[in-house]
Amino acid sequence: MSSQASDSAPDPTAADAGGSGLPTLIPREVLFGNPTRAQARLSPDGRHLSWLAPSANDVLNVWVQPADRSQEARQITNDQKRGIRSYGWTEDGTRILYVQDEGGDENWHLYAAPLDGSEARDLTPFEGVRAQNLMTDPKHPNEILVGLNQRDPSVFDMYRVQLDSGKVSLDTENPGDVVSWLTDAEFRIRAAEATDPETGDDIIRVRDEISQPWRELLRFPFGENGGALAFNDQGDQLFVTSSLGSDTTRLLALDLKTGKPSAELARHAKADVGSVIMHPTEHRVQAVEFDYLKPEWTIIDSSIADDMAYLEETAEGTVAIVSRTLADDRWVFVDQPDDGPAAYYLYDREPRKVERLFVTRPELAECDLAKMQPLEIQARDGLTLPSYLTLPLGLEPKQLPLVLLVHGGPWARDDWGYSAQAQWLANRGYAVLQVNFRGSTGFGKAFLNAGNEEWGVGAMQHDLTDAVRWAIEQDIADPERICIYGGSYGGYATLAGLAFTPDLYACGVDIVGPSNIETLFQSVPPYWAPMKKQLVKRVGDVENDPELNRRISPLFHAEKIEAPLMVLQGANDPRVKIAEADQIVAAMREKDLPVTYIVFPDEGHGFARPENRLDANARIEQFLAEQLGGRAEPITPIEGSTAEER
DSSP: OOOOOOTTOOOTTSOOTTOOOOOOOOOHHHHHSOOSSEEEEEOTTSSEEEEEEEOTTSOEEEEEEETTOOSOOEEOOOOOSSOOOOEEEOTTSSEEEEEEOSTTOOOOEEEEEETTOOOOEESOOOTTOOEEEEEOOTTOTTEEEEEEOSSOTTSOEEEEEETTTOOEEEEEOOOSOEEEEEEOTTSOEEEEEEEOTTTOOEEEEEOSSTTSOOEEEEEEOBTBOEEEEEEOTTSSEEEEEEOTTSSSOEEEEEETTTOOEEEEEEOOSSSOEEEEEEOTTTOOEEEEEEESSSEEEEEOOGGGHHHHHHHHHHOSSEEEEEEEOTTSSEEEEEEEOSSSOOEEEEEETTTTEEEEEEESOGGGGGSOOOOEEEEEEEOTTSOEEEEEEEOOTTSOSSSEEEEEEEOSSSSSOOOSSOOHHHHHHHHTTOEEEEEOOTTOSSSOHHHHHTTTTOOTTSHHHHHHHHHHHHHHHTTOEEEEEEEEEEETHHHHHHHHHHHHSTTTOSEEEEESOOSOHHHHHHTSOGGGGGGHHHHHHHHOOTTTOHHHHHHHOGGGGGGGOOSOEEEEEETTOSSSOHHHHHHHHHHHHHTTOOEEEEEETTOBSBOOSHHHHHHHHHHHHHHHHHHHOOOOOOOOOOTTOOOEEO
16 A cells, blocks of 8 residues: 555645745655665775665665776666665675565575676575674685574574685584674684673673683673774784773773783773774774764874874765775775765875765755754753754744654664754754663763663653753743654654653654563564573563563553554564554554554565655654644655555
């Protein structure tokens, strides 16, 4: 069932009903359709450039062109359904590697596509098996390592795959608690990150040789943050992040014999270690990103200091290096402003020269986009919440309809930069508030742990409430026109907001959000098993404490929901099963409460196919216009959408 045209939809060329100076309405297709191009990469040998772009059937695929532009670009993959969302090169530059699932089930298969455009080979052709933890190495260009849960659905063993023959052989068996692995400079698995199923502690294990037993190098008791990043070239040091002895994580070099830090490479008072730049062949740390309100780079290796300074002078927004040759003479970097599309550049280090390759969405460059304002909001107990506010252009920032856009995870974060959702909503006339509530990651262990057992009726939800009240007190938000909106945990927060603070919100949009935390825990994918203890400690033992579950699960408080609710769900979601949406919808309808329910039968935890994404957002936009009074582009039939209104 596709979207249908609506006679009542506002004119997209008109300003809002108040006759204000809002800019021209940006079509949803420009914001949420496929990008013109994305994810530029250089082959390791520097001979080819690659990127994602739509096929003739408007499905994202990988395209390749000689770096000297001596030939036209060619599409070398042939995905027909969901589109390729991420990819990379083999180390010899002869193949593209990418993953794909079926209908959103997240059982990723790993594929290798030759440059001549012949059929891609499924390197992990095992039914119901998920591939992850992919590793490549310049010294072993015909081999890759990949984790597969083939032997046991709950854990991933590491397999060595020969690219020429496709032969798959077991390399390292998982003892039952390992969640990720690391190789040394010789492409041997010599480090593992595990989770203690009894305590929830995180553990780094190492072995001096692959024939020797594993030993515990470092333990992070539950509540501490940290993990392993990489070995140095000699294999006698391990680069790790660690909050031991500090609130935020520090970047350390650990002596492999003693487990003690031999050097502290970087730290930030307010932010955890973010992205880390490593040399492509020499196994050394070169730069570290820290992101409190806005990202900033700390340079460790002086050999790239001038390069990074030059790129940051060139860029309009944040800079990220996304690809480098093995010779390290050419880089690809992306420049991402908060009020424009991402631009990809090719950078020659000597002589220093930058060439723009493409802008991901060139139509956006012609649109008037809003700035994202970083700010700090004080919660009721004095905790500072790093937040972002995007205001509609052309309107006085007073008494606006407001959308509280809640991030998923919840152990994730909102950050500064371009957000298609924030720009879309601001263009329609809404103020958009994004809040890093306690429990969000990146702001130190005290901030993270402040969210433990605070779901629903606790401080995590109070932070969202307090942020909305701040916007009302600042006269930014009209208290009668506030929507809470989010996906995954953000969907849960939407249901909790409507159920536990019903007077605060005029409406809510829940995308793949759980409604009953006990049934969420009972239905998580088997490969979450090693992390189950941490989940219980973060949220609470809802499976053995029915009173707690009833207190924090919106399902049992559906009768308190007064505001209209829209629920959108992927039928194949392996994380938040469709039963979570079915339950809350049934409970509301039993009480004759206003709920709209949209299901996508070929989607999972979110909507990957652009047809479905466009359809979902068209429906959300119309819903918001009806409830809050913002603008809406007319709904027209979207060919290929599988949306079902249930």
